[in-house]
Amino acid sequence: MDRLRVPCTKELEFGGVLGAALLILLMPTTVFYLLLTCRTEQASLLNFFPALPMLRSLWDPQDFVLVVAWIALQALLYVLPMGKITEGITLRDKSRLQYRISGSYSLGVTALVVGASLAAGLRLSYVYDHFLQMAFSASLVAFGLSIFLYLKALLAPETALAPGGNSGNPIYDFFMGHELNPRIGTFDLKYFCELRPGLLGWALINMAMLVKETELRGNPSLAMILVNAFQLLYVVDAFWHEEAILTTMDITHDGFGFMLAFGDLTWVPFLYSLQAYFLVTHPQKLSLPMTGGIILLNGLGYTIFRGANSQKNTFRRNPADPKVAGLRTIPTATGRRLLVSGWWGFVRHPNYLGDLIMAFAWSLPCGLTHILPYFYVLYFAVLLIHREARDEHQCLRKYGLAWQEYCRRVPYRIFPYLY
Template structure:
């Protein structure tokens, strides 16, 4: 065992080349982005209150924002304890709750890591515990969560900073783990942001894989349901706009957990290290920013007309159809090339054997699935109406995220495919939106 570990460490040492090109504007960008993410997440609370929910208030009435900052409860030890209990629940659950063991993709040291697929089971277990709380205590626990979202967010932020610090220091351990090619520059702040180690583990517990789906995504659903409970507590009913947000977003969470193993082929798992960027994104940004629409609707309840309801549903269906059918077409083209619906699609054959699809959905843009995903994101915001701007923060942020992700993918594919990628770009000239971008 010791000899085998030594061989792996030596191989990793040879493969752990220094990162020589920067993303996110390098160390300066990382130094800005770390506090910017924290300030943005926490700042959405004093910016969106019952008095106002617009970024313009920073200019028109900055004193009211300062008053909100002073009035809000930012820290609560009970909330901090609840959050740590939540994280511990998932750490232990990954290890002890039964699930299928599968292998991930081949790493560049010719090894495959094993993962346990039990995220959906953890969601069911969480639902059972919440059902028990509802039976014995009524809506009180859910209302408490809704009213203590800010201190829960502050606790999650503190934990994310602590975990990112641990991950950075842990990556220097003596057995030479496999580093990320994009986060091993030698610059502290940049590597802290990007993550030095590719797949940090504590025994069988894969920290990146665990955090990618379970604690943040399931907490997103819990927070949404808690806001619905608070609305019911205050109004005596739940508005149809709130119900629509619940259906859209909780379905998204369940879909991700049902297709849990698909995460193993994403850029987050196979390319990025596990540093502050992913830690904060998974554990704080997703549950506390993505719930902005439900939180807004507790402050500004909206009853949608039948026409508005139908229109929003149509936007959602269009986005989902583009997203799901384009992904399925590409997946079937790769996994089932002889299937009748994909075998006649046009493609570019590369020297490495990879086929670049230039037909069907994928003749319109290089990331048609991103377009569908963004349209679905707009549908999440539309139930909030047009009275305030902040509920649409998600749509703006998500557009920027998808553009940035497409550019990262572009750079990777250009390096991988060379002249074949140049030919592909000529045949499919648009990144995401046909004829626009």
């Protein structure tokens, strides 16, 4: 059984223990700094000391209950016998975990619940009025979950630990995630948090911002409609292709710790909705030509993003599928083949390129006078470049000479002719 033990993590990421400790503080600080700045008249990122609310004003028991109730609703929908059962990748002990693919059903039921609540008089703009309090409550839930995950991992078998979160340092492992696939029975905590409460929360928050703008000005602006439509498309796409998440780095390599827990429960819903939040207090007018250009740009990004991901997933499931059978490949020592044509012969990470183009299109409706709504683009560029470096390192270690040949034939990483 010793050979099945997860080796101790030697290569520490994110600046090691010190970097992990700083990020545990920096991530919540960034969320509240941006949300507080967004509500100021200038919305300037150079205002490093926005007026800080009293800590007791951030705590609202009712808002905490609402956040927990939202997560509980999604958890209930997750355990209902809807959708199909599929298997994840083969683990170190040669087992394969089963997952219920039912996100689209959860999306539909959630939409019905929200619609019925609105018809019954729910004031959705309450989310905007209590945005800071809800973000604070979500942060408390994320910290609490992270502590539970770390303590649970201490009792987990060696084979269940994450290859990237087994350093032996409690701060680093708390941040990275000590256990790879923490479960309570058949309830997979990481898989559940990866999509459901955060992404659906993001879409709901955007809708709340649209409702708030309508209350303030009589009707939603074209800019707000575009932001809602673009980001809702992204959320619906994620649930429609939910099964593809089982092959991502988050699921296959990273443990479930503070990095992903806070990211899923707080960072995604409360910062990814920053453009809609900005537009409530900083309305923008768009001309029809500008609107058309933004729609085309988002369409281009989505086409690249979806085309690349679909091509990769189709090839992984069945290389003989007529859609991908004609693509050129490079054989590897592991028995797998690397795509070297189609989208994956254009750049090494075409899905990242599409993601960044869409992110830019989401920010453009907010105008060009403030950089704050473009935080998502800047952050996402840093995130994807860092993730790309992690991908490259793992692929080189896994595929060796075949990966070197792939890099020679596809020299650009994300941006053609630039990077």
